[in-house]
Every structure is written in structure tokens, then in C-alpha cells.
Amino acid sequence: MDNRYNGWTNYATWRVNLEIFDGIDPRDMGWHNLDKYDLGACLMEYANELIEMETKEGLALDYARAFISDVNWREIAEIMIEAYDDERGVLEQAAWYDTSAELT
Numbered sequence: 001m002d003n004r005y006n007g008w009t010n011y012a013t014w015r016v017n018l019e020i021f022d023g024i025d026p027r028d029m030g031w032h033n034l035d036k037y038d039l040g041a042c043l044m045e046y047a048n049e050l051i052e053m054e055t056k057e058g059l060a061l062d063y064a065r066a067f068i069s070d071v072n073w074r075e076i077a078e079i080m081i082e083a084y085d086d087e088r089g090v091l092e093q094a095a096w097y098d099t100s101a102e103l104t
Contacts, residue, residue: 008072008075009072009075010070010072012067012068012070012071013070013071013072013075013076016047016068016071016076017076017079020046020047020050021043021076021080024080025084026039026080026081026084027084029042029046032084034077036074036077036078036081037074037077039077039080039081040073040074040076040077041073043073043076043077043080044068044071044073047068047071048065048068051064051065051068
């Protein structure tokens with residue numbers, strides 16, 4: 001069964017990228033020199049911190065953690081690295097969301 005959503009690994013990956021990382025420049029966060037594995041780990045930690053700030057305990061926190069456990073952090077990191085490549089600058093926003101678009 002294919003769980004892909006809008007060109008992303010799954011709905012959770014697409015939604016977290018859209019709602020948490022939209023417009024975040026890795027250079028502003030100090031993440032610009034990281035590879036996709038380390039950047040993915042930073043993205044996961046950042047999302048977890050946001051969730052914990054919003055929801056301190058209980059069922060809502062448990063559901064939020066379960067939801068983000070399905071996120072493909074490396075995929076978000078790869079797209080972020082491509083989109084904010086220092087040589088090319090920031091790509092147009094449409095290319096950021098449409099992974100089928102030609103990233104030039």
C-alpha cells in the first residue's frame with residue numbers, strides 16, 4: 001500500500017513540513033552546514049520542542065508525539081538542503097512544495 005501524500009512519503013511528513021518548517025531558512029537556525037542525517041535530527045528535535053511548549057502532558061501530547069513519529073525527517077532535510085543551497089539561493093516557493101517540480 002502506497003501512503004504517499006502530495007509527493008511526500010506520507011501525510012505526516014507533508015503536514016509537518018508545511019506547518020512547522022514553511023519559511024524556515026536553515027541558515028537562520030544555524031543548520032546550514034549539516035548533512036541530511038544531522039539536519040533531520042535537528043528538525044525532529046525542533047518539532048518535539050514546539051509540541052512540548054504547546055502541550056505539557058496528557059492525551060494531546062501523546063497523540064502529537066505519535067503523529068510526528070511517522071515523519072520522514074530525512075526527506076524534509078533533503079528538500080530543505082536543496083531549497084536553500086547557498087549557490088542557488090532560495091528557490092521559488094512553488095518548487096519547495098512540489099517535489100515533482102524541476103529544482104533548478
